[in-house]
Amino acid sequence: MTDLLSAAPEDPREPMSFRDIKQVVLDRIESRVWPPDSLLPSEKDLAEEFSSTRTTVNRALRELAEEGYLERRRKAGTRVLNAPVRQARLAIPLVRDEVVAMGASYRYVLVGREELAAPGWLAARFGLPPQARVLHVRCMHFADARPFQFEDRWIVTDSVPGVLEADFSAIGPNEWLLQRVPVSNVELTFSASRAGAEMAEFLDAAPGDPIFTVERMTWLRGAPVTFARLYHVPGYGLTTRI
Amino acid sequence: MTDLLSAAPEDPREPMSFRDIKQVVLDRIESRVWPPDSLLPSEKDLAEEFSSTRTTVNRALRELAEEGYLERRRKAGTRVLNAPVRQARLAIPLVRDEVVAMGASYRYVLVGREELAAPGWLAARFGLPPQARVLHVRCMHFADARPFQFEDRWIVTDSVPGVLEADFSAIGPNEWLLQRVPVSNVELTFSASRAGAEMAEFLDAAPGDPIFTVERMTWLRGAPVTFARLYHVPGYGLTTRI
DNA sequence: CTTCATATTATGTATAGACATAATAACCTA
DNA sequence: TAGGTTATTATGTCTATACATAATATGAAG
Numbered sequence: 001m002t003d004l005l006s007a008a009p010e011d012p013r014e015p016m017s018f019r020d021i022k023q024v025v026l027d028r029i030e031s032r033v034w035p036p037d038s039l040l041p042s043e044k045d046l047a048e049e050f051s052s053t054r055t056t057v058n059r060a061l062r063e064l065a066e067e068g069y070l071e072r073r074r075k076a077g078t079r080v081l082n083a084p085v086r087q088a089r090l091a092i093p094l095v096r097d098e099v100v101a102m103g104a105s106y107r108y109v110l111v112g113r114e115e116l117a118a119p120g121w122l123a124a125r126f127g128l129p130p131q132a133r134v135l136h137v138r139c140m141h142f143a144d145a146r147p148f149q150f151e152d153r154w155i156v157t158d159s160v161p162g163v164l165e166a167d168f169s170a171i172g173p174n175e176w177l178l179q180r181v182p183v184s185n186v187e188l189t190f191s192a193s194r195a196g197a198e199m200a201e202f203l204d205a206a207p208g209d210p211i212f213t214v215e216r217m218t219w220l221r222g223a224p225v226t227f228a229r230l231y232h233v234p235g236y237g238l239t240t241r242i
Numbered sequence: 243m244t245d246l247l248s249a250a251p252e253d254p255r256e257p258m259s260f261r262d263i264k265q266v267v268l269d270r271i272e273s274r275v276w277p278p279d280s281l282l283p284s285e286k287d288l289a290e291e292f293s294s295t296r297t298t299v300n301r302a303l304r305e306l307a308e309e310g311y312l313e314r315r316r317k318a319g320t321r322v323l324n325a326p327v328r329q330a331r332l333a334i335p336l337v338r339d340e341v342v343a344m345g346a347s348y349r350y351v352l353v354g355r356e357e358l359a360a361p362g363w364l365a366a367r368f369g370l371p372p373q374a375r376v377l378h379v380r381c382m383h384f385a386d387a388r389p390f391q392f393e394d395r396w397i398v399t400d401s402v403p404g405v406l407e408a409d410f411s412a413i414g415p416n417e418w419l420l421q422r423v424p425v426s427n428v429e430l431t432f433s434a435s436r437a438g439a440e441m442a443e444f445l446d447a448a449p450g451d452p453i454f455t456v457e458r459m460t461w462l463r464g465a466p467v468t469f470a471r472l473y474h475v476p477g478y479g480l481t482t483r484i
Numbered sequence: 485c486t487t488c489a490t491a492t493t494a495t496g497t498a499t500a501g502a503c504a505t506a507a508t509a510a511c512c513t514a
Numbered sequence: 515t516a517g518g519t520t521a522t523t524a525t526g527t528c529t530a531t532a533c534a535t536a537a538t539a540t541g542a543a544g
Contacts, residue, residue: 017527030424030462042494053529058495068333074495075537083339083420088332088430091310092484094325178325182272188330191479192434192452210434210452215479220272237433237457242334259497284524295499300525316525317507 016050021060024050029069029080036082040070043078088240092188094175095141095149095230104143108172111138111150111202115157115164122154125217126224133157135164137173140202146233147203153228160225174228181220189215190238193231205234212236258292263302266292271311271322282312282320330482334430336417337383337391337472346385350414353380353392353444357399357406364396367459368466375399377406379415382444388475389445395470402467416470423462431457432480441473451476 016024028034041049046057061078064070068085072078099106118132134154141149153173155163159181166176177183195209205211214230258266270276283291288299303320306312310327314320341348360374368374376396383391395415397405401423408418419425437451447453456472 015528030426032424044494053531054495055497055530056528058497059527062496072495073537074535075493077494077537083336084424086334086428088334088428090330090332090482092328092330097325182274182326184272186328186330186484187481188483189479189481190432190454192454192474192476194452208450210436212432212434212454232434234434237431239429239431240332241430242428257498286524295501296525297500297527298498300527301497304526314525315507316505317523319507319524 016052016056018056018059018063021046021050021052021057022064025060025064026069034080036080038080040078040080086242088242090188090238090240092186094178095151095172096175099141099143099148102143104146104148107142107145108170109140109142110167110169111140113137113168118154118156122227125227126156128156128224137168139168139172141172148233148236150199150202150231151228152231153226155226156224159220159223173226177226181225183218183220183225185219187215187217191215195231195234199231203231203233209234212238214238258294258298260298260301260305263288263292263294263299264306267302267306268311276322278322278324280322282322284319328484330484332430332480332482334428336420337393337414338417341383341385341390344385346388346390349384349387350412351382351384352409352411353382355379355410360396360398364469367469368398370398370466379410381410381414383414390475390478392441392444392473393470394473395468397468398466401462401465415468419468423467425460425462425467427461429457429459433457435473437473437476445473445475447476454478454480456480 025034025040034040040046040061043054043057043061046052046061047054050057061070061072065072065078068087069081070078071081093101096106096108114136115133116136117130118126118128118134122128122134123130123132134156137151137153137155139151139153140147141151151172151174155173155177157163160177162180163176166173168176191213192210193213195203195205195207195211197207199205199211200207200209203211211234212232214232216226216228216230218225267276267282276282282288282303285296285299285303288294288303289296292299303312303314307314307320310329311323312320313323335343338348338350356378357375358378359372360368360370360376364370364376365372365374375398377399379393379395379397381393381395382389383393393414393416397415397419399405402419404422408415410418433455435453435455437445437447437449437453439449441447441453442449442451445453453476454474456474458468458470458472460467460469
């Protein structure tokens with residue numbers, strides 16, 4: 001097995017790629033050859049060591065910094081972070097795609113649809129004017145005829161031209177919106193809530209069951225677009241890897 | 243306001259950076275100038291349009307692909323993804339840092355510590371041999387004297403030299419581990435569970451309350467290191483933005 | 485000795501060209 | 515006409531150099 005702490009691959013003819021360099025640097029960080037808070041050699045010095053160029057070394061170190069291992073500042077140099085600020089990346093798929101990826105078939109059912117003045121709590125969350133109108137849509141998503149997710153969504157009608165003409169009987173609001181509204185900013189909040197009576201009925205749960213809940217707020221060019229609460233069937237877990 | 247759909251900034255003397263190019267391309271995607279599934283002009287053509295080089299255009303498009311907007315393949319070109327596969331990035335801070343960031347003061351208390359054979363469910367999860375030993379540590383994390391998080395952790399003793407000598411009375415196992423064990427691979431699962439009697443007592447909750455739960459499994463160079471369940475005080479939400 | 489100005493250094497990013505390679509298009513042969 | 519081969523193209527990445535700029539070190543002056 002190649003000694004990854006060495007600078008060069010065993011075959012001297014094979015140049016070190018930016019990925020090779022990342023791996024060597026990461027190995028040195030993890031083995032404490034370069035301990036937390038220590039200053040790395042300059043890019044210029046590393047380029048010499050790896051028989052590479054500053055641009056290639058820069059890319060390797062920049063990506064390690066983006067991944068939370070290093071801190072870089074001009075002139076100050078590159079430092080190993082004391083506690084890596086690791087970041088998990090969560091893919092946010094369409095619920096249809098998520099169900100299909102589970103190997104199940106997807107089904108959608110509209111539960112309710114009404115146009116109304118934005119409730120106070122929503123106007124407050126979004127900073128909406130008092131008379132703002134929203135479309136409130138509730139729907140169910142099924143996986144192989146079993147409940148998977150209950151969706152409770154409010155759409156700001158001024159932000160989505162044509163939304164009042166959409167009846168959402170055949171297609172869910174999220175898929176409809178994705179076709180029409182590119183969304184720039186999303187805020188997600190994961191939490192646990194308690195199943196109320198209606199929730200329990202739709203999700204085949206018992207009232208009081210703990211429900212994994214995702215709140216999703218979206219904006220387009222600074223204007224609020226939607227607020228959705230997604231309630232998952234009991235037992236659901238959202239998994240990601242770093 | 244500068245018309246961002248134009249290729250060049252108004253001031254012809256200011257060259258377009260890779261960030262400018264990203265923004266123009268993103269604007270064209272969001273405004274459907276380049277609709278979903280469409281093929282973008284080649285990097286060479288875009289470099290000409292932006293009076294730039296392939297390397298600069300490549301960086302802009304590569305980052306947009308990493309952010310989930312584009313799909314790129316050699317020779318096949320660059321396409322706009324039908325549904326952006328957006329990814330949220332979750333910073334995974336130390337619980338101490340999370341509490342301090344909230345403006346509260348942090349306190350740690352060891353609840354229990356015992357060495358034992360790995361329970362069957364854990365051996366199964368990690369693929370451990372039947373006689374594997376683990377250190378089971380339970381502890382509480384407080385924010386301003388209020389319960390914040392209950393931590394239930396199993397540490398594979400073979401993977402962590404010195405762990406049996408650690409009593410964890412003054413410092414939590416996670417901080418202790420971070421000082422000694424760089425962790426390469428992490429799997430996180432977010433879910434909702436129900437507060438049992440002990441949990442309710444520690445977290446100042448009622449039995450049966452929904453509890454936002456994070457399971458964290460870690461490996462180093464392929465070997466299992468820890469399995470932790472983090473239970474959060476009722477009302478806790480984990481927020482991230484895309 | 486302290487403060488301010490200047491020099492130096494290390495990273496951030498751009499350019500131009502080169503080579504590698506995956507994927508598609510075009511061409512040739514049976 | 516279909517299948518196989520070859521050419522072409524578009525992206526992936528590297529090199530070498532240059533310029534920008536943030537941050538630190540050094541030196542000069544009061």
